[in-house]
Amino acid sequence: xxxxxxxxxxxxxxxxxxxxxxxxxxxxxxxxxxxxxxxxxxxxxxxxxxxxxxxxxxxxxxxxxxxxxxxxxxxxxxxxxxxxxxxxxxxxxxxxxxxxxxxxxxxxxxxxxxxxxxxxxxxxxxxxxxxxxxxxxxxxxxxxxxxxxxxxxxxxxx
Numbered sequence: 001x002x003x004x005x006x007x008x009x010x011x012x013x014x015x016x017x018x019x020x021x022x023x024x025x026x027x028x029x030x031x032x033x034x035x036x037x038x039x040x041x042x043x044x045x046x047x048x049x050x051x052x053x054x055x056x057x058x059x060x061x062x063x064x065x066x067x068x069x070x071x072x073x074x075x076x077x078x079x080x081x082x083x084x085x086x087x088x089x090x091x092x093x094x095x096x097x098x099x100x101x102x103x104x105x106x107x108x109x110x111x112x113x114x115x116x117x118x119x120x121x122x123x124x125x126x127x128x129x130x131x132x133x134x135x136x137x138x139x140x141x142x143x144x145x146x147x148x149x150x151x152x153x154x155x156x157x158x
Contacts, residue, residue, distance in 0.1 A: 003141070003142055004037070004042055004141075004142045004143075004144050005042065005043065005140045005141040005142050005143065006038075006042070006043045006044070006045060006134070006138075006140055006143045006144070007037060007042055007043070007045070007141070007143075007144055007145070007146040008044075008045045008046075008047050008050075008127060008130065008131045008134070008143070008144070008145045008146065008154060009042050009045070009046055009047070009050055009128060009146050009147060010042055010047075010050055010124075010145055010147035010148075010149060011049065011050045011053040011054050011057075011123070012039055012148045012149045012152075013030055013146050013147060013148060014046070014050050014054045014075075014145050015054055015057055016029075016031075016035055016148075017030050017031065017075070018031035018054065018058075018068060018072055018075060019054060019071065020054065020058055020063075020066065020068050021061040021062065021063020021064060021065075021068060022061050022062065022063060023030075023057050023061070024047045026148060030148075033146075037085070037146075038085050041085075042085060043085050043086065043087045044079075044085050044086055044087065045079075045086075045088075045089050045130075045134065046075070046076070046079045046132075046147075047126070047127045047130045047131070048085075048087065048091065048126070048130065049091075049123040049124075049127050049130070051076070052123075052126065053123055054072060055072060058072055058142050063118060084095050084122045089130060089132060089133075089134045091130055091134075092129040097129060097133075100129045100132075101122065101125055101126065102127060103127045104120075105125055105128045105132060106128060106132055106155070106158075107120065107125070107128065107155055111125060119151060120151055120152065120155075124149070124151070124152045127145060127152070128145070128152075128155055129141055131144075131145055131158055132158055142157070142158075143158045144156050144158065146155050
């Protein structure tokens with residue numbers, strides 16, 4: 001992703017970066033890409049959806065939950081400090097957010113259309129909304145979603 005300034009990390013990538021048991025089949029690849037992005041001065045945002053979903057996957061995993069939970073805690077602490085490469089995005093769960101969710105945000109299709117056609121779920125749509133709100137509120141260049149989910153990846157760029 002050359003020329004990217006900010007990446008919103010999707011659950012699919014975060015689980016690999018944190019090596020969540022049962023959800024980290026591409027961990028080495030994601031680690032290498034993470035450091036490549038860091039070396040290219042890319043900043044990262046942990047969307048609320050990714051935090052919640054990854055936390056749930058850790059709680060439900062059958063592997064070493066303690067180690068995964070500690071890696072998760074350290075990632076959250078790093079993001080909370082908002083020191084490079086991490087950026088905090090303050091977001092409101094309000095009428096604007098809910099309205100954007102129902103409308104399907106910038107996808108061109110409504111939430112109902114996405115659900116009935118098995119396109120994107122509420123979590124993916126929420127990440128898109130958070131990304132778009134971030135891009136609209138900051139003077140930054142390219143803001144994208146870093147995901148290995150093919151459906152979400154088709155909406156990667158803001």
